[in-house]
Amino acid sequence: MKMKELNKTTKSNLITYALVIITYIIVQIILESGHMSSLMEGLLVPLCTYVILAVSLNLTVGILGELSLGHAGFMCVGAFSSAFFSKCTAELLPSGLRFFLAILIGAAVAALFGMLVGIPVLRLKGDYLAIVTLAFGEIIKNLVNVLYIGIDENGMHFSTKDSISLGLQPGGKTIINGAQGISGTPNDSTFTIGIILVLITLFIVLNLVHSRDGRAIMAIRDNRIAAESVGINITKYKLMAFTISAALAGVAGVLYAHNLSTLTALPKNFGYNMSITILVFVVLGGIGNIRGSVIAAVVLTLLPELLRELNDYRMLIYAIVLIAMMLFNSSPKAIAFREKYSLKKLFAKKSAKEGK
């Protein structure tokens, strides 16, 4: 019995990894044969970004059971901190090492912000996380838009007014230029690195879920009072899940930032809209279902692009796919819903009644 269950989770995890790797191979073949449109090619790295975001948000929403509406905020701090680092060290470090460090920095800074938000909020008993993360996401986005940082021989200069007030010496350069953001970040992100980061994210989240700490996190989700009664430290595990979730969102930000020549914080990429889009991936992929998040992020990112030619019918088809995903996803709630309203059961009931 027990062996069977172990095999089941291992098998399920392996399927998830295989899915990603097979997709990667297929895409590589299409790329090699020159059959991929430049539009699609441009979507490859963003797709990896969205997958990492969705999987990491599912850790907070599905595994920990807390609602976060500011996931894009953690992506934003990961993006800007790492782009800042890469631009400063562009001429100093070899690109491989530089990008590796950039990923660590993006993850660490996002984790730090995750803790800063989490420590005061996750101690509270109510559902305060949603509102605080919502505010956090908006504040970060707006803050980045008025932030000016420059470097010259005297060191770093900060301003929140404009680049002239940085008072840089001749020869100094502005790294973060307010609403114009950071331009000239080295384009280190590739589809291959994106896929590797997706796999690492999956590895971390799936292995965490099926470990001692993961059990504690899910126990808190299922019943906080019972978890406390068996000696689980609620704040510690909530904070652990939330911080890891934020760090992985930071990694997504690093990937995003190093795929653009100019990084700016717009409502579109780091605002409320983005946070909600990721949440939609998580909900439609199935809350708590990691593989579902991967699939939902890919399908829902590609679909609008693929349907571009259909113009008027685009939104209609998009809506139909949303509904279909809702019906076929495998979150416990969706399963319960399906069981309640399945045709089979409805007919079974009817015939049973008739038989009586």
Added chain:
Amino acid sequence: MALLEVQNLSISFGGLRAVDNFNIQIEKGQLYGLIGPNGAGKTTVFNLLTGVYKPTEGIITLDGENITGKKTIDINKAGIARTFQNIRLFKELSVLDNVKVGLHNNYHYGTISGILRLPSYSKTEKIMDEKAMELLKVFDLDKEASTLAANLPYGKQRKLEIARALATNPKLLLLDEPAAGMNPNETLELMETIHFVRDHFNMTILLIEHDMKLVSGICEELTVLNFGKVLTHGKTSDVLNDPQVITAYLGE
């Protein structure tokens, strides 16, 4: 020295003194009953003992250690585990994992070991699996190890709660109406299991029961609570024949 000693324990909710000057002494290895009509304050006593509520007054001593006012998780670490009148399982975890959460503080490996699947992960998980299966066998739940807790029938859910509490390796086990909602057969079986747990694990058990008949078959000593106050306590047979107790149960 008694394992559990409670002196003058009281709590008020607004104007209501839900528990008023409660005293109890339980020796190691005893199977002790806390009875009383609905709303008498029995569950509230459990909530006070486990730190869910902070007492307004009183002292709680477990095995010589003053645990008054401590947090729930520290009280569990000090040695009190409980079940709930309204079942509180980790519904979306398997039966096995519910017990393994109970084992959480007795078996350790780090977060990194868990993520990287280092040897300490496999080794500790294996021991936890064995330990959990052992406990599940006691409650005849081993065949349902991989079932989701939510999908267990009611009677088995109550048993799983006891198994989970035992997994924390407590000195004192608190059971809040463990037979509630069970049919007479299940109840009889459960009473046997509780006896077995006491003997097998050398456990001290304080159990709340609403039904006096059940209590008489299993508890050696009783404390009767009525309107938050101790009405009487002593040997089960004496207490159950006490006219005061009979009146309290039948109502004036």
